[in-house]
Amino acid sequence: MDPFIEAEKATGHNVKRACELLQVSQTAYYARRNGVPGPRAVRDAELTEQITTVHQRSRGTYGAPRIHAVLKREGTDCGRCRVARLMRQAGLTGRHRHRTTIPDPHASTRPDLVLRDFQPDFSALDTRWCGDITYSRRVVGWATADHLRTELMADALTAACRTSRPARSVIFHSDRSYQDTSCELATLAAKFSDS
Structure with a gap:
């Protein structure tokens, strides 16, 4: 933009x-032209120092929402999106402590029909599906919820069957979480294999 304005x-x-x-803004243009940082750039630098300090105090665990909350508690007025932007620019990230794969100790063990082979086989589409609550190689069915209960997996499997309508048997492979090994999901999978 500056070259255009200069021209x-x-x-x-x-x-x-x-x-x-x-x-x-004209002020920003002249500040860049003269090499003088504007008030926003100065404030961003100050905030980045504060953010880095809070991040270090948390031993690198806090992300933007928690750092924003600490800054707010300490009397610093800034938005969460600004904190997130400055953290990205400074290369700071928080750590996630979510553990979603919790095996159900009472679930029956099922054989691994995929044999841990997750390479796509384009000559045999719709013969192996993989499921997970957080990610998948190719999403054939999905569901969202504000919880991690079995109904979430059941809704995603139902959506996959309705969308893809495979003409032959499909192996549904998922991790060994409580939701994936539940009786409810096994009953639903059996219902689809019978239809």
Whole structure:
């Protein structure tokens, strides 16, 4: 944008109008041109120092929401999106402690028909499906919820069967979480294999 404004200025056009057309503030343009950081850049640098301090105090575990909460508690006025942006620019990330794969000790053991082979076989589409609550190689069915109960997996499997309507048997492979090894999901899978 600055080269365009410079060109407009060199040809005698109004810098103010060029800035308005490009939706750039004149103050920011002149600050960049003169090499002087603007007030926002100065404030961003100050906030980045505070964010880094809080991040270090948390031993690198806090992400943007928690750092924002700490800054707010300490009297620093800034938005969570700004904290997230400054953390990205500084290369700071929090750690996630979510453990979703919790085996059900009472579930019956089922054989691994996929034999841990997750390579796609394009000559045999719709013969192996994999399920997980958080990610998948190719999503054939999905569901969202504010919980991690079995109904979430059941809704995703139902959606997959309705969407893809495989013409032959499909192996549904999932991790060994409580939701995936539940009787409810096994009953639902059996219902689809009978239909």
